[in-house]
Amino acid sequence: MTSPSDGLLPVNDTHRRIIHVDMDAFYASVEMRDNPTLKNKALVIGQDARKNHGHGVVATANYVARKYGVHSAMPSIKAIRLVPADKLVFLRPDFTKYRAVSAEIHEMMHEITDSVQSIALDEAYLDVTENKLGSTSAVELAIGLQTRIREEEGLNCSFGATYNKFLAKMGSEYAKPFGRTVILPEEARAFLARQKIKKFHGIGPKTQERLHQMGIYTGRGLQRIHVRELIKHFNRMGYLMAEHANGIDLSRVVPDDEHNRKSIGIERTYEPCIYNEQTALTNLRNYAASLEEKLQERNFFANTVVLKIRNNDFVTVTKRRKLPHATHNATEIYQAARELFGPLANSFLNDGIRLLGVTATDFSEADFEDVGLDLFSD
The missing domain is CATH 3.30.1490.100 (DNA polymerase, Y-family, little finger domain)
Known part of the structure; x- marks a missing residue:
């Protein structure tokens, strides 16, 4: 079943091969790599509120800490309340070290393609439709990159491999940590139909609440509502949601040198x-x-x-x-x-x-x- 759109949605472009790479708990993983005794601890990168009059914020946390509910941008004092004291370790961030590691990983990416768009130190898109290795398989390239990062840097990443940026990011977040998600064009709508609205990046809490009031909780709900109805309630954001729910994203990977300009x-x-x-x-x-x-x-x-x-x-x-x-x-x-x-x-x-x-x-x-x-x- 296609989305009720009266032909308003653009023709999809499924010829591209896009990879989204997202490092798993990057800052914390770098610290655990350099100090293996931290691996079984709930490691929080940020300032310890116990040593700073209750102040501090979480920059990131490892997966042990995340099981207790700790997440980035959380006040450090809340993390202290969530995690048993004997499990919790705070470390101040070392951005000089993180930038150096990120640069090494990006060098690996550029050995595959110069069409690399960095989103942060730990996240990037690669357009491998045409690439330096002559491969026709985005999956092969993504697995090769993931394996190389693990072997050479001692770090894990997750990737999404598909035909556009939106789906690639959805894929990289789907099966963390060390996830490998491949979304073929013929599988995209079914994949998106199963996803909760909160998983659609770009749809914030306020928009989620409004969609819930309309009875829309998953991608399937977005697919079933007429695009004109979404436009009526959310203007251009509604049109964008309709595109994404149907696996459409025509935005291109903007190489870093062009993006920086x-x-x-x-x-x-x-x-x-x-x-x-x-x-x-x-x-x-x-x-x-x-x-x-x-x-x-x-x-x-x-x-x-x-x-x-x-x-x-x-x-x-x-x-x-x-x-x-x-x-x-x-x-x-x-x-x-x-x-x-x-x-x-x-x-x-x-x-x-x-x-x-x-x-x-x-x-x-x-x-x-x-x-x-x-x-x-x-």
Whole structure:
């Protein structure tokens, strides 16, 4: 059964071969590799709130800690309450070491293809439709890369191999750790139908709640509702959800060198640190206004907003949000940055915000706005 769309959804492109690689608990895994005595401990990378007047935030945690419910961006004090004291170990992050390991892994990726788009130190897309090894099998290349990372770096990663970026990321998250997920074109809709809405990246908690109110809890629900109904309730985000639920994502892998030329960011280090929420929000609003000017100068529209935040103990978190539509509007950029900041605010403000930054990226040219606008009017 195809989605009720009256032909509004684009023709799918299934000829590409895309891999999404996601390192498993990267920071924690590097530390356990370098100190094997930590492997059976609930290892948390971040500041120990017991030694800092109750302050601190979790950067990441190993899978032992995750079984207790610990996750990134959680206040450290909560992690302490969740994990038995004899099991819990805190380590301060060593970003110099993590960057060096990440660079080595990315070198391996570039030996396969130069079409590598880094999302973070521990995550990247590879377009291997054409590659340096002459392979026609994305699965073969992904397994080879996964095996090499394990043998040479002593670290595990998970991958999704399929025909577009959205599905590849869904795949890499599907069977962690050390997961291998392959999604063929003829299997995509059935795979997506089984996934809970919260597994669809780009659909945040507020949108999930609204979808639940409409009786939609899985990809199957999105597939069954008419695309016009999704557009009515969620505007362009609704159209994007309809595309993704049907296994459609025409966005390309943007190589790192090209991506770096096409991102505009503003960040500032604060001394003294920021402890007041309104001060932080005012700075985010000012950043958004400056980004609007820079985007307009270059005739760019951003599809993604990235928030970077660092506390007084140099714990750094980077979060990104896909926008409902391409924009250079300061209000829309600020709103996305504010929503990313919200869940992190208390933990980081308690410790003091040393660095705050916003980046606009994933650009479209101005004429993007002229494509298909009639689809969104009734």
